[in-house]
Amino acid sequence: MVYETVIGLETHIQLGTASKAFCADAAAFGGAPNTHTGIISLAHPGTLPRLNKKAVEYAVKLGMALGCEINRRTSFDRKNYFYADLPKGFQTTQDRAPVCLGGSIALKVPGGQRNNPLIRIHHIHLEEDAGKSMHDQSPDHSFIDLNRAGVPLLEIVSEPDLRGPEEVAAYMEEMRRLVRWLGISDGNMEEGSMRCDVNISIRPQGSSTFGNRCEIKNMNSMRFAKRAIEFEVNRQIAIVEAGGKVFQETRGFDAADGTTYSLREKENAHDYRYFPEPDLPPVVLSEQYLSDIRQEMPLLPAQLETLFLETFGLPAYDAEQLTQDHATARYAKQLLELAVVNHPEKNLNKTIANLLINKLLPWCVSENTTLDQCPVRPEYWLEYAELIESGQLSASTAAQRLFPAMLETPATAPALLATQLNLLQSADNDFLEEIVNDVLARFPDKVAEYRKGKKGLLGMFMGEVMKNSKGKAEPQATTKLLQEKLSL
Ligand code: ADP
Numbered sequence: 001m002v003y004e005t006v007i008g009l010e011t012h013i014q015l016g017t018a019s020k021a022f023c024a025d026a027a028a029f030g031g032a033p034n035t036h037t038g039i040i041s042l043a044h045p046g047t048l049p050r051l052n053k054k055a056v057e058y059a060v061k062l063g064m065a066l067g068c069e070i071n072r073r074t075s076f077d078r079k080n081y082f083y084a085d086l087p088k089g090f091q092t093t094q095d096r097a098p099v100c101l102g103g104s105i106a107l108k109v110p111g112g113q114r115n116n117p118l119i120r121i122h123h124i125h126l127e128e129d130a131g132k133s134m135h136d137q138s139p140d141h142s143f144i145d146l147n148r149a150g151v152p153l154l155e156i157v158s159e160p161d162l163r164g165p166e167e168v169a170a171y172m173e174e175m176r177r178l179v180r181w182l183g184i185s186d187g188n189m190e191e192g193s194m195r196c197d198v199n200i201s202i203r204p205q206g207s208s209t210f211g212n213r214c215e216i217k218n219m220n221s222m223r224f225a226k227r228a229i230e231f232e233v234n235r236q237i238a239i240v241e242a243g244g245k246v247f248q249e250t251r252g253f254d255a256a257d258g259t260t261y262s263l264r265e266k267e268n269a270h271d272y273r274y275f276p277e278p279d280l281p282p283v284v285l286s287e288q289y290l291s292d293i294r295q296e297m298p299l300l301p302a303q304l305e306t307l308f309l310e311t312f313g314l315p316a317y318d319a320e321q322l323t324q325d326h327a328t329a330r331y332a333k334q335l336l337e338l339a340v341v342n343h344p345e346k347n348l349n350k351t352i353a354n355l356l357i358n359k360l361l362p363w364c365v366s367e368n369t370t371l372d373q374c375p376v377r378p379e380y381w382l383e384y385a386e387l388i389e390s391g392q393l394s395a396s397t398a399a400q401r402l403f404p405a406m407l408e409t410p411a412t413a414p415a416l417l418a419t420q421l422n423l424l425q426s427a428d429n430d431f432l433e434e435i436v437n438d439v440l441a442r443f444p445d446k447v448a449e450y451r452k453g454k455k456g457l458l459g460m461f462m463g464e465v466m467k468n469s470k471g472k473a474e475p476q477a478t479t480k481l482l483q484e485k486l487s488l
């Protein structure tokens with residue numbers, strides 16, 4: 001029997017707001033334990049919540065980016081349960097009217113079984129995080145840090161549309177790119193700003209009904225999620241193959257041995273006694289409010305990828321590399337558009353993409369900085385590209401010599417810099433002829449072999465001329481001259 005894996009994700013994104021979801025305490029990660037904790041975070045009796053406007057705006061932005069319907073009237077509910085890191089005894093969340101409904105996310109799964117699967121989103125709701133319990137610091141005490149209590153989260157609930165660990169990884173990566181792009185979260189899995197609950201079931205391939213699912217809680221690394229899914233799928237298949245039934249439950253993942261283990265029976269909505277939050281009135285989002293946010297929405301990664309592909313004619317690989325993050329894409333777009341204005345007669349697009357991908361982005365990584373901090377102004381990068389494109393400078397000399405020189409003397413125009421450093425190529429016949437004659441004189445045997453038909457030797461002659469000219473021989477003119485002299 002061949003089985004199909006069915007997965008639905010509940011992804012939690014910690015929002016990058018300055019303050020918490022329902023009070024003014026700092027929402028920042030870290031800090032000494034229990035220092036971001038005013039009376040509301042601590043749930044003192046009689047305190048009342050006030051909704052963070054920015055958190056709603058961020059939810060709406062993500063909803064718009066995913067093509068969700070935005071609920072014009074959104075409201076909050078209490079989800080009741082007892083735990084020491086939840087001082088109120090309930091989590092303020094959204095059950096009946098979440099901010100966003102529906103929507104979808106398109107995935108690219110390299111080597112996956114399905115081509116660009118479209119994963120439907122069920123809804124996105126706003127809620128608050130709980131504090132952090134630490135049970136491993138002491139043999140006989142548990143510790144609680146309430147800094148995180150009340151930090152705003154978005155929970156993005158997918159439909160059970162994912163079909164394996166590769167798709168889960170692609171989904172999480174795409175979601176991370178998107179929230180960073182929109183500037184609503186740092187999407188940092190290590191610091192817990194992005195984590196997910198993975199719902200998994202299996203069914204015979206071709207079946208249209210779903211199997212019973214297990215939910216694996218709180219996966220905070222892609223590597224663990226992959227291992228947890230693989231283990232869980234095998235566990236469920238073994239149960240079914242042995243004639244048993246998968247029991248719907250909530251499970252944990254043990255990173256030490258790569259297994260999942262039962263935490264509790266799956267709780268149902270009624271176990272939480274959800275009820276409307278009486279302390280927060282429903283929020284009505286006006287048409288004006290939504291259209292103002294829509295105005296502010298940036299071009300999304302997929303839109304920019306299309307722009308780079310179709311308008312600027314870049315290869316798919318380049319378009320993908322240039323849309324990994326928003327700052328890079330913005331900078332690339334700026335350079336490409338400026339090139340059209342400053343050099344309308346030239347097509348510098350591919351040269352600019354090469355400069356960004358092979359030189360500028362690696363430079364940012366090694367200097368631990370960002371493109372907008374680059375001391376060289378955009379116009380000079382275009383001039384750099386133009387020098388290559390016009391054949392005045394070889395691409396390799398540009399990359400190896402001019403690029404570092406420009407970063408060292410950012411105020412000097414690259415053409416001037418290249419002249420000062422004596423890097424410009426020459427197609428000047430006298431200049432080339434002297435070098436070519438010299439090379440041919442040094443290799444009489446090779447010249448004879450070439451003339452007998454070993455035409456492949458041309459590359460070797462080219463190499464010698466390049467070496468002797470210190471890379472300044474213009475390749476086309478050199479080739480022509482060499483061919484002329486060799487065919488004599
Ligand atoms: P609950 O509210 O009880 O957590 P939901 O029906 O809202 O349950 O589903 C939660 C998540 O589980 C969603 O992401 C959904 O896609 C996923 N899910 C539901 N049924 C299955 C299934 N049979 N197999 C895998 N995932 C599922």
Ligand code: MG
Nearest residue numbers: 010157197215
């Ligand atoms: Mg759930």
